Amino acid sequence: MKAWLPALLRLALLVLLVAFIASPGWFEPLLRPLTENGAPAIYNQGSLLTLTLLHLRTVLVATVAATIVAVALAILVTRPAGAEFLPLSRSLVNIGQSFPPVAVLALAVPAVGFGEKPTLIALFLYGLLPIFENALTALTTLPGNVMEAARGAGMTGWQRLVKVELPLSAPVILGGIRLSVVIGLATATIGSTVAAKTLGEVIIAGLISNNLAFVLQGGLIVAALAVLIYDGLSAIERYAARRMGRETA
């Protein structure tokens, strides 16, 4: 029923986003009423396109690193050799999730200095948890009969992992990655308080100079990116789940 409507809305959002980033000048009249005393309506201390790309790159680098480490750890603790670590890793994940991202960011500064690095560390650490948790859930709740069949077919432990366990877990792990990316997109803006080059710069410039137009454009670009990426990853996840014959929750 009206399946095309959400798709159309997303397409429109994407077009708007690309147009705004590529040529913000077109939207100047819309943002003009939000400024006072002739302040500029469009961010003028750098290009929105560059900041958007840097923002995305930061989130991408942190998420890829977090995915590799989190999935490797989850595989380790679900093997017989690492089974001893399973209960502890569960409670560590629980504890880790109570650390606020701002605190992680601020605490990383003394260790590595200002700029991009503390943001990457905060995003990496904060991204680890959802991915690890989902990978762990997926790997520990695989259907028993499938595992039995794989063992019966004479597959080695490595073959079972690569050909059976990981493909079956992929949709749930992707769900964790999606969560981690959305958190990362928003958290990266806070990175600008420690001088990282992200879209947060636009928002903070707006807060400092009391320019609502800056705050609005920075915030909306990040929100639009988050919505589109969230939807895109959901679609990949549904595709993976269909291929694995598993329903996503």
Next chain:
Amino acid sequence: MTFRFDKLGIVIAVVVAYAAFAAPFATFRANRIVPGQARSILESLPSALGALLLAIVIVGGIIALLKTPLVLRLAASVIALAALAILIGTAGGFLTPAGNTFARVSPASGFWLLIFAFTLLLADVLTRLNLSPSARVGALVVAALAVGALLVSGSWDSLSILKEYASRADSFWAEGSKHVTLALGSLAAAVVVGLPLGILCHRVEPLRAGVLNVLNIIQTIPSIALFGLLIAPLGWVAAHVPGAAGFGIRGIGTAPAFVALFLYSLLPVVANTVVGLAGVPRAANDAARGMGMTDRQRLFDVEFPLAFPVILTGIRIVLVQNIGLATIAALIGGGGFGVFVFQGVGQTAMDLVLLGAVPTVALAFAAAIILDAVIEMTSTKRRAQPA
């Protein structure tokens, strides 16, 4: 007699060995913002105490390394943590030249790694002991009392973070109470609005997807932007609605922070209420209807109690998230521990950053443990009761 190694113990022993011998225990700085000089354990403490601390951590590391009884591991981790906590204060006094008020001594990477290693050991023991919820809260209270006692006794007063505190003691408590008020107040408001909204969404199917989608989109707006965007509408309200300004509503400050936290809190509360109510077994509802219960009786006596643990999980998410997000309120003049974090970042005074960050992490951590325990208690109690 053969020794068997504990796998986690190997990790802990490696960290302990590195931290005790290769990493600096404390950092000494001639004043607040110059780069520090590293000091090892033996350099930071009077020689007898330094040797004692080394002995304690080495024995603790060996106990962790070998397969040893849980009670021994528990004792080793608690003794090592206590010794570290007390002696870092001693190191502060020992390293500061007499009468020098500019010098700063702060714990360095070796100290933090040792704390990390023995906390890991303690966490492992506590996980293996499989403590009941009330015992976990008890352990938290004991730990809080121990830290409180060390703070009150003044044995940490020579450390840099407490020197930062000493020069802002009044504003610390004022910002702290603002932080807690923001986090708890917005949670309370979200529960008051979110619960009925969740029940409504559960009862009125067509509303559900729309409401949850809108709340989902609010979550994607970065917090600093949402805080900023609320400045304008609230400023307008303050200027145009009579009495609003007297009520404390202003464009900048606490009001936009409160509203932003409230908006972020709505999704977990509403979504978990909907999920919780949807998970109530059909049989329970049918039985209640068969007994002639009205809709209202069914809601309060059957559905709500059964959905309670799930709703509580939503509240836990909100509380931990709000304690963290309230730090950002400082950017728009809303106060809270974030004031120290951002001031410290601005002055590159890391001790000041810690003064804001440590209480925030401690609050979030305590809130998570307490609410987890409450959730476990409510859900096991219901399972234990005969249906």
